[in-house]
Amino acid sequence: MLAPASVAHAASPPLRVVASFSVLADMVREVGGASVEVTSLVGPNADAHLFSPTPADARRVAGADLVVINGLHFEGWIERLIRASGYAGPVVVASQGITPRLAGLALDPHAWQSLAHAKRYVENIRAALGAAAPLQRQVFDARAADYLQRIAALELDTIARIGQLPAQRRRVITAHDAFGYFAAAYGLEFVAPRAGSTDNEPSAEALARLIREARAKRAGALLLENTGDPRLIERIAREAGIGVGGALYSDALSPPGTVADTYLRMFAHNVRTLVEALSTLQPSSKEAQ
Numbered sequence: 204m205l206a207p208a209s210v211a212h213a214a215s216p217p218l219r220v221v222a223s224f225s226v227l228a229d230m231v232r233e234v235g236g237a238s239v240e241v242t243s244l245v246g247p248n249a250d251a252h253l254f255s256p257t258p259a260d261a262r263r264v265a266g267a268d269l270v271v272i273n274g275l276h277f278e279g280w281i282e283r284l285i286r287a288s289g290y291a292g293p294v295v296v297a298s299q300g301i302t303p304r305l306a307g308l309a310l311d312p313h314a315w316q317s318l319a320h321a322k323r324y325v326e327n328i329r330a331a332l333g334a335a336a337p338l339q340r341q342v343f344d345a346r347a348a349d350y351l352q353r354i355a356a357l358e359l360d361t362i363a364r365i366g367q368l369p370a371q372r373r374r375v376i377t378a379h380d381a382f383g384y385f386a387a388a389y390g391l392e393f394v395a396p397r398a399g400s401t402d403n404e405p406s407a408e409a410l411a412r413l414i415r416e417a418r419a420k421r422a423g424a425l426l427l428e429n430t431g432d433p434r435l436i437e438r439i440a441r442e443a444g445i446g447v448g449g450a451l452y453s454d455a456l457s458p459p460g461t462v463a464d465t466y467l468r469m470f471a472h473n474v475r476t477l478v479e480a481l482s483t484l485q486p487s488s489k490e491a492q
């Protein structure tokens with residue numbers, strides 16, 4: 204006797220989703236739950252700008268039902284990888300529909316650093332999972348609705364916390380220009396010796412200018428990032444004679460079981476770190492007068 208349709212459907216294997224990097228993998232897990240099996244090409248604490256795919260990555264893409272990428276030229280290696288893998292299934296661009304900002308002359312890919320844009324990412328992922336597994340659509344809709352509520356709650360909390368910082372305590376130096384969307388959304392100013400990717404070296408003039416600004420305490424806080432080389436920020440700290448105020452998670456989550464192992468935990472950690480670093484800053488000589 205044939206099993207009833209509902210039993211056959213419950214036993215159907217999970218949708219195999221390959222995400223380009225850890226933030227997207229977490230969002231897909233949130234929306235997909237047990238109905239998806241997600242892998243991330245670029246792992247925790249790893250730099251997607253400098254990623255170079257292996258034959259094993261091509262095999263993972265070949266075996267996928269769905270591929271999810273950020274877009275905005277974040278994954279410069281993805282088109283070649285997909286071509287090499289022979290994958291012919293859907294490729295979802297999670298940032299589809301946001302208004303991109305520019306970082307210099309290039310598109311700034313770091314749109315997940317705004318919770319408003321993250322909502323769009325979740326909507327795009329929900330629609331893509333629903334199209335790939337129509338029988339699970341209700342599950343995806345319910346899980347996405349719950350997730351969107353948690354994102355909205357964190358958004359209110361973020362606006363309130365950063366809103367308490369005085370106007371002269373809103374300047375941050377980080378290693379690369381990854382927080383433009385964050386800055387625009389929440390009213391901070393970020394400066395970085397490196398432009399929107401990590402594959403460029405800062406000019407001596409740009410570095411010297413940042414060191415002068417940091418020394419004059421015109422940059423409120425100096426923060427590391429979890430991806431990439433800490434030496435640039437450490438050098439600015441040493442030459443400017445100021446401390447490093449902690450580390451932000453820019454382009455990757457932390458490993459499972461640690462402080463920033465989901466998108467929401469990463470974002471909340473960044474907000475706490477920023478507010479703390481900017482609040483505990485020594486007043487500049489000008490402010491102290």
Ligand SMILES: [Zn+2]
Pocket residue numbers: 252313379380381399400401453454
């Ligand atoms: Zn980046």
